[in-house]
Amino acid sequence: MDCNGNEKLVPVGVDYAEIIVVRHGETDWNADGRFQGTLDVELNEIGRQQATAVGERLSKECKISAIYSSDLKRAFETANLIATACGGLKVLKDPGLRERNFGELQGLQPHVAASVVPEAYQALRSQKTDQEIPGGGESIDQVCQRCTTYLRHINMKHKGERVVAVTHGGVLRMLYALACPNKQSVKFLNTSIHIFHLFDGDNWVLKSGGDVSHLSQIEYLRTGFGGDRTSG
Template identity: 45%
Template sequence: MGHLKDMVGANVAELVVVRHGETTWNATDRLQGQAESDLTEEGVKQAQAVASRLAKTAKHISAVYSSDLRRASETARIIADAIGCPNVTEMESLRERHLGNLQGLARAEAHLVEPEAFKASISSDPDESIPGGGESLNQLHLRSKHALENIARNHLGQRVVVISHGAVLRALYVHAKGCQPAGRVRNTSINVFRISASNDWSLSLWGDVNHLQGTNLLRASQRGDEMR
C-alpha cells in the first residue's frame, strides 16, 4: 500500500475497509453469518499487524467505523488504539450477510443438514433469501452500499477506516467494479474505496495483505469468507 496520499479531495471520502481477524469459527471452517465467534490468537495478531501498518502508512484518519459483531469490533478497537482514535462507531448495517439456518454449521455438512438453505445461499437469483431469516444477495448489496455511502456522506474530504466482513466486502467490490471479485477475501485485508458527494464509486486497492507476508498469519487469513 505504501503511504496513502496525505490529503483527500474535498468532495470525496476515502474509506479504508478491512476484514476482521481470524475467528474460532474461521479456523474450524464453520459458517458464521451474523452469529458470534471470537478472534483466535492468530486473529488478534493479524489485527495488530494491520493496525501497525495503518498507523505507519494511512495518515489523517478521521474516524473508525465497525460492524457491531464482536469479531469486527474487537479488530476495530485494536486498530483504533494503534492510530490514536478514541472511539469506534459500531453499525448494525455493516454486519456480515445473515445466513439463516446455515449459521453455526460446519461448511462441509451444510449442504446435507440444510439443503434448501444451502441451495438458496448459492442461488443465481439475487432476490432469493436464505430460509431461517437469511438475506438475499440484493438485500446484502443494498445494505452494504447504503452503509458505506452514509459514512462517506459524513466524511467528505476525509479518510476513515471501516471494519467489516467478507461478504460485505464482496458486495462493495460489485458496486465499485460491476463484477464479482476473484478468490477469497482474506482476514485483515486492506481495501480502499473512494466515494464522491454524488455517490460515484472507485476502488484503488483490493485484497492487500502485505502486513502478513512472511508469517503464518498469511495462511490463516485464507480461512472463512462465508460461502465462497
C-alpha cells in the same frame, strides 16, 4: 507512505471520502470453515495478532479521521485494536456493517449444510440477488441496501478525509461487485485492506484491494481464511 505503500501521501479529494475497508481478524470458526453470519463469534489469538498488525501498519501509513465497525465482536475487537494503534480513536459501531445473515446455515460447515439444510444451501448458491436464505437469512440485495446506506452516510460525513470501516467477507464481496462488476472475484483474507472512493452517492471506485502484506511479516498469511462463500 500512503495506504498503497507509495512514498508520498496522496491527499483525499474534497468530493469523496477514502474508505479503508478492513475485514476482521481470524476466528476459530473461520479456521474451521463454518458459516458465521450474524452469530457473535470472537477473534482467536491469531486474529488478535492479525488485527494488531494491520493497526500498526495503518498508523504508519495513513492519517485516520474515524473508525467505524460492525457491531459483531470479531469486527469490533479488530477495530479497537486498530484504534489503539492509531492513537486511541473511538470506534463507532453499527449493525449496518454486519455480515450477511445466513439463516439456517449459520454455525455449519458447507459439506454438512449441503446435506442437513439443502434448501438453505441451494439458496446461498443461487445467482438470484433477491434470494433470501431460509431461517431468517438475507438476500444479497438486502445486504447491499443495508451496507451501502451506512457507507453513504460515512462518505457524506467525511468528505476529504480517510476513514476505516471494519466489516466482513460477505460485505466486501458485495462492495467489490459494485466497484468492479466485470472483474473476477478475489479472496478477502482476514484483515485484508480494500480502499474505496465513493462519488456522487453511488459511484464506487476501488483504489486497491486484497492487501495483506502486513500479515507476511508475522507469518499469519497462510491462516488468513480466504473469505469465500463460507466467510463471515
